[in-house]
Amino acid sequence: MTLVLCDLLGRDGYRFSPYVWRTKMALAHKGLAADIVGITLTDKSALSGWTDYRKAPVLKHGNTIVCDSWHIAVYLEENWPEAPALFPDRASLSFARFLNAWVVSDLYPLLLPLIARDVLDHVHSGDRARYRATREERFGRTLEQAQAQRESEAALFRSRLDPIREVVANSPFLCGDTPCYADYILFGLFQWARCTSAFPLLDHADPLYAWRREMLDLFAGLGREAPGYPC
Amino acid sequence: MTLVLCDLLGRDGYRFSPYVWRTKMALAHKGLAADIVGITLTDKSALSGWTDYRKAPVLKHGNTIVCDSWHIAVYLEENWPEAPALFPDRASLSFARFLNAWVVSDLYPLLLPLIARDVLDHVHSGDRARYRATREERFGRTLEQAQAQRESEAALFRSRLDPIREVVANSPFLCGDTPCYADYILFGLFQWARCTSAFPLLDHADPLYAWRREMLDLFAGLGREAPGYPC
Numbered sequence: 001m002t003l004v005l006c007d008l009l010g011r012d013g014y015r016f017s018p019y020v021w022r023t024k025m026a027l028a029h030k031g032l033a034a035d036i037v038g039i040t041l042t043d044k045s046a047l048s049g050w051t052d053y054r055k056a057p058v059l060k061h062g063n064t065i066v067c068d069s070w071h072i073a074v075y076l077e078e079n080w081p082e083a084p085a086l087f088p089d090r091a092s093l094s095f096a097r098f099l100n101a102w103v104v105s106d107l108y109p110l111l112l113p114l115i116a117r118d119v120l121d122h123v124h125s126g127d128r129a130r131y132r133a134t135r136e137e138r139f140g141r142t143l144e145q146a147q148a149q150r151e152s153e154a155a156l157f158r159s160r161l162d163p164i165r166e167v168v169a170n171s172p173f174l175c176g177d178t179p180c181y182a183d184y185i186l187f188g189l190f191q192w193a194r195c196t197s198a199f200p201l202l203d204h205a206d207p208l209y210a211w212r213r214e215m216l217d218l219f220a221g222l223g224r225e226a227p228g229y230p231c
Numbered sequence: 232m233t234l235v236l237c238d239l240l241g242r243d244g245y246r247f248s249p250y251v252w253r254t255k256m257a258l259a260h261k262g263l264a265a266d267i268v269g270i271t272l273t274d275k276s277a278l279s280g281w282t283d284y285r286k287a288p289v290l291k292h293g294n295t296i297v298c299d300s301w302h303i304a305v306y307l308e309e310n311w312p313e314a315p316a317l318f319p320d321r322a323s324l325s326f327a328r329f330l331n332a333w334v335v336s337d338l339y340p341l342l343l344p345l346i347a348r349d350v351l352d353h354v355h356s357g358d359r360a361r362y363r364a365t366r367e368e369r370f371g372r373t374l375e376q377a378q379a380q381r382e383s384e385a386a387l388f389r390s391r392l393d394p395i396r397e398v399v400a401n402s403p404f405l406c407g408d409t410p411c412y413a414d415y416i417l418f419g420l421f422q423w424a425r426c427t428s429a430f431p432l433l434d435h436a437d438p439l440y441a442w443r444r445e446m447l448d449l450f451a452g453l454g455r456e457a458p459g460y461p462c
Binding site for chain 2: 088089090091092093094095097098099100101102105106159160162163164166167170171174175176177180182
């Protein structure tokens, strides 16, 4: 049965959704391929007939529609139990569940203002006005004003990473010697930045830099080959 | 060989150090007993001859001195491998390592101002002046001023718990069906509050409330029996 993945389209070949990147890495981890359909922020017609849910990723597997990257990961794990595990044990499931919430609540809001002006240059042409308006309303300042402060504001984002830095300073991947879904959650965030912005988030001596390099190498360079910026 | 644990003494029988609670739970998990010696914030002479390190917990095992709750946990795991595991797998070690940093960097600073005035009433009599001075310098306001704001400021502390709330809403303990060291890290923070303050941190419907109740029941109610306040 064919898998179809609904992705968020940027301009040209740019594909930067942090949530879709989680799913793309999870599919590759399971050795699965999926056809891609696309939505934009302003045109979600590709999902019509699938679901009323309106955010990528959405996975279609036969007649089954699975919305939200977390639910997709759980679905893949349950339906392809013989393929490499995304959650090899209960602790890795708990850690991933924690990160699934923490990355969105504690990291994403700090990273967004640093790169939102850059993201604007990579959204689909029909999305530019909407993207600017919604983000500027959230920030209470223009994208340019936010970006002008990023050298100083990046310090808080980087320090908030300290707990995860402790982990990768002591382990190749978040749950051991091989990557699992917890890694893909965090990687999605960095890949969102890498596909939209040349702003350097991590110093070369940072243990997270080495971890990200390993993540970019996975699956024949799936993340590295995607249109984006060296980092 | 006898184990001796250096604890932080409060007034009377109050023993509230969040870091020593991690170690007390870890020792109980391993089925180990330890003699207790005590320091206060202003009198650390019990550690003289042991180490220049000046914070509880410190563990003495024969001629071996182990400082810092994290290193003690690792030491117990390495030296009592046949006893129940504190880190049953690599993911539980990573998750614990993350929480060891996150609880201190992200939770402790938000909880401290809420209860510091209450903690003052439980420190050793010789420590009161020092405790007040150091905390008030850190806060830039008096302990009473901080406490006066706690009803509103508690909201941020509670919301910062959301990622861990996701975990315990789906699992009895942080890494599965039995407690492990990750649980003791988080429990130490709540036990610090419980042993010093009647301020209610968690609503009864909160999944973390049920988790904490289970933690208080462990080891014949080791945490529950300690002098403190119902919560």
